[in-house]
Amino acid sequence: MSDIVLTTFDWVPPLPRGFVRDLRIRWALEEAGREYRVASVPFRDRADAHFAHQPFGQVPWLTDGDVSIFESGAILLHVASQSKTLMPESPQARSEIVQWLFAALNSVEMAALPFAIFKFSDDEEQTPGRKALDGFLSARLGHMEAVLANRVWLGSGFSVADIAMSDVLRLVDRFDGLIDYPACRAYVARATDRPAFARAYADQMAHFAAAD
Numbered sequence: 001m002s003d004i005v006l007t008t009f010d011w012v013p014p015l016p017r018g019f020v021r022d023l024r025i026r027w028a029l030e031e032a033g034r035e036y037r038v039a040s041v042p043f044r045d046r047a048d049a050h051f052a053h054q055p056f057g058q059v060p061w062l063t064d065g066d067v068s069i070f071e072s073g074a075i076l077l078h079v080a081s082q083s084k085t086l087m088p089e090s091p092q093a094r095s096e097i098v099q100w101l102f103a104a105l106n107s108v109e110m111a112a113l114p115f116a117i118f119k120f121s122d123d124e125e126q127t128p129g130r131k132a133l134d135g136f137l138s139a140r141l142g143h144m145e146a147v148l149a150n151r152v153w154l155g156s157g158f159s160v161a162d163i164a165m166s167d168v169l170r171l172v173d174r175f176d177g178l179i180d181y182p183a184c185r186a187y188v189a190r191a192t193d194r195p196a197f198a199r200a201y202a203d204q205m206a207h208f209a210a211a212d
Contacts, residue, residue, distance in 0.1 A: 002035040008059045008204075010040035011211035015120060018205060019174070021072040022060035024167050026200035028076050028160060032083035038207060073105045073164065080160035087160060100154040100161035108144065109168045111137040112177075119175040137172070141181050144169070148183040152190065166191035 006029070008022035022038075029036050041050045046057045053061045054070045061070040062078065069075050077098070080086035088094055114133045118124075144165075147154075154161045169188050172178055178185040191197065 002037055003063075003065045004029065004034060004036040005039050005063045006036050007039045007041060007053065007061050007063070008207070009043040011043050012208055017208050018201060019171055020059065020204065020208075021167075023200055023204050024072050024163055025060050025062060025075050025079065026203055027163050027167075027197050028079045028083075028086060030196035030199050031158075031163070031194075032079055032085050034079070034083075038203075040207075073101060076101065076160050076164060083160075086163075088155065088157075093155060097155050097159045097161045100159075101164050104161060104164035104168050108140050108165065111140040112168050112172050115177060116171050116175065137177070141172070141178070141184060145181045145183050148187045158191075158194070162191055 006022060006025050008020060012020055026036075026038075041047075041059065051057055053063075053068055058070075060072065060075065061068060062075045063069075064078065067078070069078055080097075080101075087097055111133075115137050118130065118133075123130075153159065154165060166188050169178065169184050170192065173185060173188050178188070192201075
């Protein structure tokens with residue numbers, strides 16, 4: 001039995017399925033060829049044991065032997081640090097991947113998430129605040145378009161940074177937010193065409209469907 005246990009919710013509503021962040025960890029573990037088990041915590045009734053592992057009552061978290069770690073970016077870094085597939089060995093190449101991993105979560109996702117929340121809630125009211133947030137996302141996507149126009153991946157090969165960045169951009173693309181950014185859209189297509197993503201996505205969808 002594997003020492004790696006990935007914990008996620010037992011069930012979520014249909015709309016966020018395929019986008020719950022345990023997908024990123026499943027994907028990384030699949031790419032790394034690591035065996036793991038999936039455990040569940042209740043979506044509706046979050047107990048003290050849940051908050052002991054994840055103080056915000058979110059998912060996922062990962063236990064790896066005696067290590068318990070939360071936040072998808074931290075978990076991705078943990079998995080990648082044990083995998084030559086996801087993290088290069090040279091210090092310079094590693095620093096490049098780490099910076100893009102953080103850029104995905106801090107510079108791009110912080111702009112993408114408000115956009116997605118409005119879309120999930122069917123809120124199309126163009127308030128001044130909404131327009132400012134849309135402009136923020138457009139600026140971030142413009143920067144990424146310029147970067148990805150001349151690259152296949154963010155480093156010399158596919159890495160953990162690409163898992164994070166493509167998953168962030170995939171959420172924007174779900175609501176056609178990448179129509180004006182063909183390089184970003186092509187990048188997401190390349191990433192999600194990988195067999196490890198297909199396995200991770202199918203496993204997540206089956207996990208939540210089983211609880212219906």
